[in-house]
Amino acid sequence: MERSLSDVRVLDLTHVQAGPSCAQMLGFLGADVIKVEDTRGGDSTRADLAHREGVDSVYFLIFNNNKRAVTLDLKTEKGKEMFVGLVGWADILVENFGPGMMDRLGLSWDRLHEINPRLIYATIKGFGTYGPYSDYKGFEFVAQAAGGAMATTGFGDRPPVPVSPGVGDSGSGLHAAIGILAALHKRERTGLGQMVEVSMQDSVVNLMRMSLTRTLAEGIPSPRIGHMGFRGLPMVFPCSPGGPDDYVMIHPRGDGWDLTLIAIGRTDLIGDPRFDEDEKRYENSEEVTQILTEWTSKRTKWEAMETLANAGVLSGATVGATELLENEHLIAREMIVQVEDSVRGDYKMIGIPVKMSDDPNIVTRAPRYSEHTDEVLTTIVGCSEEEVAEMRATGVVV
Numbered sequence: 001m002e003r004s005l006s007d008v009r010v011l012d013l014t015h016v017q018a019g020p021s022c023a024q025m026l027g028f029l030g031a032d033v034i035k036v037e038d039t040r041g042g043d044s045t046r047a048d049l050a051h052r053e054g055v056d057s058v059y060f061l062i063f064n065n066n067k068r069a070v071t072l073d074l075k076t077e078k079g080k081e082m083f084v085g086l087v088g089w090a091d092i093l094v095e096n097f098g099p100g101m102m103d104r105l106g107l108s109w110d111r112l113h114e115i116n117p118r119l120i121y122a123t124i125k126g127f128g129t130y131g132p133y134s135d136y137k138g139f140e141f142v143a144q145a146a147g148g149a150m151a152t153t154g155f156g157d158r159p160p161v162p163v164s165p166g167v168g169d170s171g172s173g174l175h176a177a178i179g180i181l182a183a184l185h186k187r188e189r190t191g192l193g194q195m196v197e198v199s200m201q202d203s204v205v206n207l208m209r210m211s212l213t214r215t216l217a218e219g220i221p222s223p224r225i226g227h228m229g230f231r232g233l234p235m236v237f238p239c240s241p242g243g244p245d246d247y248v249m250i251h252p253r254g255d256g257w258d259l260t261l262i263a264i265g266r267t268d269l270i271g272d273p274r275f276d277e278d279e280k281r282y283e284n285s286e287e288v289t290q291i292l293t294e295w296t297s298k299r300t301k302w303e304a305m306e307t308l309a310n311a312g313v314l315s316g317a318t319v320g321a322t323e324l325l326e327n328e329h330l331i332a333r334e335m336i337v338q339v340e341d342s343v344r345g346d347y348k349m350i351g352i353p354v355k356m357s358d359d360p361n362i363v364t365r366a367p368r369y370s371e372h373t374d375e376v377l378t379t380i381v382g383c384s385e386e387e388v389a390e391m392r393a394t395g396v397v398v
Contacts, residue, residue, distance in 0.1 A: 001358065001359065001360050002030075002358075003029065003030025003359050003360070003362075004029050004030055004356060004358075004359050005026060005029040005030040005031040006030040006031075006032075008026065008030070008031040008032070008091050008092065008184070009031065009032050009034075009089055009090050009091045009092070010023055010026050010027070010031045010032065010033040010034065010090065010091065010092045010093075010094065011034055011036060011086055011087065011090045011092070011093040011094070012033050012034060012035040012036065012067060012094055013036050013093065013094065013095040013096075013097070014035075014094055014095060014096045014124070015037075015043045015044060015045070015096065016043070016044065016045055016063075016096070016139070016169070017045075017063055017140065017166060017169035017170060017173070018096050018124045018168070018169040018170070018172040018173050018176075018200060019094050019095065019096035019124050019173065019176075020035075020043070020045075020063035020064055020173070021063050021166075021169065021170045021173030021174070022094050022122065022124065022172075022173035022174070022176040022177045022180070023035070023067065023094050023173075024063055024064060024065055024066060024067070024173075025173065025174065025177045025354075026092070026177060026180070027065065027066030027067050028065070028066055028352045028354070028362075028363070029354070029356075029359065030359065031092075032068070033066060033067040033068065034067070034068045034069070034070060034086065034372070034376055035064060035067045035068065035069045035070070035367065036070055036071075036072055036074075036083070036086070037069060037070070037071050037072075037369065037370070038071065038072075038073065038074070039071050039072070039073045039395060039396070039397065039398045041369075042069075042071065042369050042370070043060060043064070045057055045059045045060040045063070046060045046369060048060075055343070055344045056344070056366065056368070056369075058347075060366060061344075061347070061349065061365075061366045062349065062350060063366075064366035064367065065339070065349065065363050065364055065365065065366050066362070066363065066364050067366065067367055068367055068371070068372035068375070068376065069367035069368065069369065069370060069371050069372055069373075070370060070372055070373040070376045070377070070397070071369070071370040071373055071397045071398040072396065072397060073395060073396050073397070074105050074107070075105070076395075076396050078391060078394070078396045079396050079397075080105075080106065080107070082377060082381055082383070082391070082396070082397075083107070084115055085380065085381035085382070086376070086380060086381060087112055087115050087116050087119060088115060088116050089380050089381075090116065090119060091118065091119070091120060091184070091193075092119070092120045092121075092122065092180055092184075093112065093119060093120070093121050093122065094122045094123075094124070094176065094180075095121075095122070095123055095124075096123070096124040096125070098137055099125060099129070099134060099135050099136075099137070102123075109121045109123075109195045113193065113195075116193070117191075117192055117193065118187060118191065118192065118193045119193040120180055120183040120184060120187065120193040120194060120195075120196060121193065121194075121195045121196070122176050122179065122180050122195075122196040122197075122198070123195065123196070123197050123198070124172050124173070124176050124198045124199075124200065125138065125197070125198075125199055125200070126138015126139070126142055126143065126199070126200050126201065127146070127199055127200070127201050128197060128198075128199035128201075128202065129197060133146075133201070138168070138200045138201065139168070139169070139200075140162075140166055140168040140169045141162050141168070142168070142200070143167070143168030143169070143171075143172070143200035143201055143203070143204045144162050144163065144167060144168050144204060145160075145162075146201045146204075147167075147168065147200070147201045147202075147203070147204025147205045147207075147208060148204065148205060148208045148211070148212070148222075149162070149163055149167055149168075149204050149207070149208060150162055150163075151222075151224070152208070152211045152222045152223070152224055152225075153224060154224045154226065155224055155225075155226040156223055156224045156225070156226075158224075160224065167203070167204050167207050168200045168203065168204055169200070171200075171203045171204060171207055172198050172199075172200045172203040175198045175202075175203045175206070176196060176198040179196035179197075179198060180196055182196075183196050229251060229253075233252075233278070233281055233282055233285055233288060234285060234288065234289050234292075235249050235250060235251055236248070236249050236250075236318070237249075237250060237289070237292050237293050237296040237297075237304075238293060238296060238297055239296050239297065239299060239300055239301040239303075239304055239317075240297060240298060240299055240300055241300075244320075245301075245318055245319070245320035245323070246300070246301055246318075247301060247317075247318040248296055248301045248304040248305055248308075248315060248316070248317050248318065249315060249316045249317075249318060250292060250296075250304075250308060250313065250314070250315045251313075251314040251315070252313060252314070253278060253314070254278070256312070256313050256314060257275060257276075257281065258270050259311050259312050259313050260292075260308065260311070260313050262311060263307050263308050263310075263311035263313060264291075264292070264295040264307075265295075266291060266295075269291070274287065275287075275288065301317035301318060302317055304317070305317040324336070325348055333351075333355075334351045334352070334361045335350065335351040335352075335353065336348060336349075336350070336351060337349055337350075337351045337361075337363050339363060339364070339365050340365065341365045343368065344365075349363055351363055369398070370397065370398045373388070373397050373398070374388050377391075377397070
């Protein structure tokens with residue numbers, strides 16, 4: 001079955017999370033992604049948080065499926081020569097180096113556009129390439145702090161806290177992928193590539209829109225509300241047997257309150273003036289908490305979710321990290337998949353979140369360091385095996 005981006009070629013000069021997640025998504029959709037790494041060990045996440053000596057970290061694996069990998073020393077003239085050959089082949093280049101790095105290498109957007117006018121050049125930076133903060137470096141928690149996510153997370157009487165989802169890194173990668181696909185579409189009309197720029201701070205701000213509604217409407221800060229809903233009602237309730245993840249989220253807004261009362265067997269409270277409107281329930285939130293906790297605490301989170309969800313109530317068990325990997329629904333949707341690897345051993349991996357009716361969901365193993373260097377340089381750039389061997393002997397490749 002032909003995949004949507006099977007004719008698209010990507011040079012992935014990225015590292016850590018933001019850039020790799022962008023290139024990975026393009027690979028998930030069928031693009032031929034070549035990850036270009038340095039000759040000093042490559043992407044730092046190959047070693048960061050490694051749990052086994054001699055094999056790549058899971059940190060690397062989860063962001064680099066569906067790619068090939070080569071090494072090049074871009075600080076050498078020969079390395080640049082090989083890279084220019086790859087630029088002529090590519091439709092897309094993605095990089096998330098620190099500010100000014102590509103310019104210092106002599107590989108700026110202007111230079112690469114001159115080499116390949118059809119090239120789409122995507123750059124991901126902590127604060128973009130212009131603006132007062134553009135020289136500052138960024139990573140996940142910097143983006144969360146500067147983008148407003150931390151200030152609105154946690155409890156009002158405690159310091160701001162980060163959120164677990166990678167809204168700064170993976171959020172930026174997904175924004176970049178959207179921009180790249182738009183640039184590809186425009187290239188069909190104009191024949192020319194363009195530069196796509198994503199700031200991690202911008203990406204977090206975009207994901208913050210719901211939290212900024214009152215600020216935009218009334219000019220007031222968005223408070224940290226902990227486990228409460230936007231209307232001040234509690235949303236998370238304890239379940240049996242009382243473990244650290246034994247909670248269920250319930251959001252009985254609007255007519256969901258009556259549906260909740262029916263589901264938990266408290267029809268006697270339907271129409272009670274203390275709870276018949278969202279504002280009234282907020283004023284009597286302690287009693288609301290007591291009513292719901294009395295019911296949830298006698299049930300597992302799975303029982304509570306099944307009963308409430310089947311009744312049409314917005315609810316969800318708080319699924320722990322280990323539980324996610326065994327979750328029957330995620331497995332059925334191929335979000336938890338098994339990847340075969342003869343060297344590392346087979347392992348579980350997160351699947352493809354975008355489902356396409358005419359595309360298969362294929363997740364391949366992440367490439368080993370410099371695994372495809374010889375293949376890529378001989379078949380794409382046109383090097384002989386002897387030339388590649390010479391470059392390896394002189395340190396241009398590994």
